Every structure is written in structure tokens, then in C-alpha cells.
Amino acid sequence: MSKAMLKTMAAMAAVAAFMLPSAGRIAAAADAAPSAAAAPAPAVEEPGTRKFTLVSVEVDNTKFWLPSVIAVEQGDKVTLTLKNQVPGAGPSNQHGFTIPAYNIAEIVTPDAPKTVTFVADKPGVFQYFCQLHLAHIGGSLIVEPKK
Numbered sequence: 001m002s003k004a005m006l007k008t009m010a011a012m013a014a015v016a017a018f019m020l021p022s023a024g025r026i027a028a029a030a031d032a033a034p035s036a037a038a039a040p041a042p043a044v045e046e047p048g049t050r051k052f053t054l055v056s057v058e059v060d061n062t063k064f065w066l067p068s069v070i071a072v073e074q075g076d077k078v079t080l081t082l083k084n085q086v087p088g089a090g091p092s093n094q095h096g097f098t099i100p101a102y103n104i105a106e107i108v109t110p111d112a113p114k115t116v117t118f119v120a121d122k123p124g125v126f127q128y129f130c131q132l133h134l135a136h137i138g139g140s141l142i143v144e145p146k147k
């Protein structure tokens with residue numbers, strides 16, 4: 001083996017020694033990337049589309065639809081998922097959900113959530129409530145007028 005070849009091999013070994021740790025770092029970065037990508041993305045709604053989940057609950061013998069206020073803009077396509085979480089199983093545990101101004105009237109049992117979709121074309125403040133039990137506490141749909 002010539003002196004020149006030895007020099008070249010030594011240089012290659014040095015390059016390899018330099019490259020290996022950096023290759024290790026790249027591998028570590030690649031390992032980290034999938035977990036960063038798996039982090040939940042913030043919920044982004046399509047423009048003009050609003051989605052809400054409303055839940056019928058019972059607190060201290062009073063029943064509520066929560067949340068008590070939902071707000072959208074005029075023209076939005078609104079999807080409401082209605083869940084009855086008042087304690088008590090079976091079909092007799094029924095609560096209503098109505099927004100008369102939008103011709104919405106549903107009956108919801110614990111085992112059968114309902115989904116309602118409508119276009120909020122009328123601006124104003126509209127009550128929602130349980131049409132089966134008027135004593136139950138409802139809420140307000142606010143439809144902001146389009147500017």
C-alpha cells in the first residue's frame with residue numbers, strides 16, 4: 001500500500017466518522033417527524049360552515065340544552081348534533097329540540113343523537129327549547145346579519 005493510498009483511506013475514514021453522527025441526527029429527526037405530524041390539527045371549519053354539538057343535561061333536577069347560546073353569520077350552513085344526556089335509558093327518556101323560526105323540531109333519545117342541517121338565512125335571535133317540556137331551559141341562536 002502506497003503512502004498516498006493510506007492518506008486517502010485516512011481521509012475517507014475521517015469523512016465517514018464525520019458523516020455517521022450526522023446520519024444519526026437525521027434519523028432521529030425523521031423519527032421525531034411522525035409524532036409531530038400526528039399531533040391533532042386545530043379544527044378548521046370551511047368558510048360559511050358552522051358545526052355545533054348541543055347536549056340536553058340535567059343538573060339539580062333542572063334540564064338544560066347546552067350551550068345556551070350559539071352564534072353564526074347569516075348565510076352560514078349550520079349543522080347541529082343533538083345529544084340527550086339526561087340520565088335514564090330507553091325510549092321514554094325523550095327530549096325535544098325546536099327552533100320554530102327555522103322549522104326545526106326533533107325528538108332526541110339517549111341512544112339516538114340527531115343531526116340537523118340548515119342555512120341560517122334569517123338574521124335575528126331565535127329561541128331553542130324542548131317542545132315536550134316547556135319548563136326545560138333552552139337557549140338562543142344568534143344569526144348575525146351579513147355585512
Ligand SMILES: [Cu+2]
Nearest residue numbers: 095130133136
Ligand atoms: Cu325535555
